[in-house]
Amino acid sequence: MRRGWVAVAAATMVVLTACSGGSGGTSSSAASAAADPAKVSGDITVLTNRTDQIKDGSLKKYADEFSRTYPNVNVKFEGLTDYEGEVKIRMNTENYGDVLLIPDNVSITQYPTFFSPLGDSAELSKTYNWTDYTTVKDKVYGIANYGTATGLVYNKAVWQQAGVTQWPKSTQEFIDDLKAIKAKGQAIPYYTNYKDAWPLQKWTDNIGGPSCDQGGKDKLSTTAEPWAAGQDLNAIDGLLYNTVHEKLSEDDPTTTNWEKSKTLLGTGRIGAMLLGSWAVPQMQAAATAAGQNPDDIGFMPFPQAAGGKLCTIIQPDYKYAVNVHSKNKEAARAWIDWFLNKSGSAQAEQAVSSVKGSTLPASLKPFEAQGVTLLLGQNQQNAAVISKIDKGSEIGLGSPDYRQKLVDTARGAAPGDMNSYFADLNKKWAASQKTVTG
Numbered sequence: 001m002r003r004g005w006v007a008v009a010a011a012t013m014v015v016l017t018a019c020s021g022g023s024g025g026t027s028s029s030a031a032s033a034a035a036d037p038a039k040v041s042g043d044i045t046v047l048t049n050r051t052d053q054i055k056d057g058s059l060k061k062y063a064d065e066f067s068r069t070y071p072n073v074n075v076k077f078e079g080l081t082d083y084e085g086e087v088k089i090r091m092n093t094e095n096y097g098d099v100l101l102i103p104d105n106v107s108i109t110q111y112p113t114f115f116s117p118l119g120d121s122a123e124l125s126k127t128y129n130w131t132d133y134t135t136v137k138d139k140v141y142g143i144a145n146y147g148t149a150t151g152l153v154y155n156k157a158v159w160q161q162a163g164v165t166q167w168p169k170s171t172q173e174f175i176d177d178l179k180a181i182k183a184k185g186q187a188i189p190y191y192t193n194y195k196d197a198w199p200l201q202k203w204t205d206n207i208g209g210p211s212c213d214q215g216g217k218d219k220l221s222t223t224a225e226p227w228a229a230g231q232d233l234n235a236i237d238g239l240l241y242n243t244v245h246e247k248l249s250e251d252d253p254t255t256t257n258w259e260k261s262k263t264l265l266g267t268g269r270i271g272a273m274l275l276g277s278w279a280v281p282q283m284q285a286a287a288t289a290a291g292q293n294p295d296d297i298g299f300m301p302f303p304q305a306a307g308g309k310l311c312t313i314i315q316p317d318y319k320y321a322v323n324v325h326s327k328n329k330e331a332a333r334a335w336i337d338w339f340l341n342k343s344g345s346a347q348a349e350q351a352v353s354s355v356k357g358s359t360l361p362a363s364l365k366p367f368e369a370q371g372v373t374l375l376l377g378q379n380q381q382n383a384a385v386i387s388k389i390d391k392g393s394e395i396g397l398g399s400p401d402y403r404q405k406l407v408d409t410a411r412g413a414a415p416g417d418m419n420s421y422f423a424d425l426n427k428k429w430a431a432s433q434k435t436v437t438g
């Protein structure tokens with residue numbers, strides 16, 4: 001699983017109390033890059049949410065390779081299943097690793113209290129994308145490990161067998177393609193992952209894609225009716241509704257299973273699922289394990305062209321930071337620099353490296369070939385306002401609940417239709433926006 005929509009996470013922002021020695025003044029000790037690797041030494045602990053990479057030995061392989069350049073640094077990994085919850089608690093002490101992924105529930109204003117500055121934004125922004133997400137008073141406190149594209153993971157063989165050889169450029173074309181898949185009777189055209197719920201949050205990640213607007217999410221602060229015709233959420237949620245309403249998804253969404261869905265898509269029993277590009281290697285692994293061709297797994301942009309061109313948002317995943325209390329900040333910084341620039345982890349994850357000028361991963365090469373516009377996600381200037389509007393509306397853009405109701409309405413398990421549901425969402429959003437912005 002990957003993370004939900006960061007902007008809405010501000011709605012549940014947690015204010016942490018710094019422990020003794022955790023004052024903002026401590027952060028003046030920067031985690032600087034070392035000129036001579038041989039002179040860098042110390043033991044560091046790296047906190048990670050990727051418990052799977054600890055189990056399969058991937059992280060150990062990276063550490064072994066790192067030690068060839070930094071022989072005097074010993075790297076230890078600590079995997080946390082409930083990463084956000086556990087790190088939040090540990091950040092009330094000084095013991096939250098040397099290198100960590102910045103939790104979404106930490107306010108950016110608190111970054112100088114908990115993390116060491118990594119350098120000036122003017123300099124680091126020349127090398128890395130998304131530094132604006134972690135910049136406080138011209139200092140950068142975290143660097144994204146990579147970015148992921150928004151869109152749909154799909155089984156190319158299933159689509160080709162249905163006679164579909166081109167990516168759809170409208171939501172109606174997508175529906176027609178799913179109908180062609182259904183007509184073959186060999187695969188569930190689309191799988192909602194309704195029961196696990198969190199995959200439904202991923203639909204929100206596509207805001208900005210249908211309109212090809214890099215600042216699409218930020219405009220929610222000034223948009224009174226986000227589900228009106230012509231708006232991104234109308235296209236996004238309208239596609240989900242119509243897919244279910246036209247019976248192009250699983251028969252009973254209450255019985256879906258995320259882990260099982262990987263194998264189903266990998267073996268050609270599911271046509272597509274809306275997820276980030278991070279899902280590609282997981283589906284490929286499932287295909288390989290089942291004796292199928294991993295090359296059958298592909299990724300396509302959200303099916304709504306703007307001005308004749310398809311667009312996708314590339315948004316950052318977690319950002320690496322150095323604990324302000326670390327006793328080995330130079331070693332911690334060395335790990336971050338090496339991991340981002342030398343490990344090849346972004347390519348292995350089929351993700352977009354945060355290092356500017358890096359080549360696209362294999363799964364996104366077709367985007368380049370077909371002229372898909374790639375838009376780097378922007379740190380939202382109006383995130384706090386949007387969060388207040390969303391909270392006041394009680395919709396929950398960052399939660400799966402309102403989309404589960406959308407699916408229920410589409411399949412006849414809840415009263416109403418798409419138009420009435422969208423009208424209700426617009427009414428709630430507009431009322432809350434008026435209260436918040438006046």
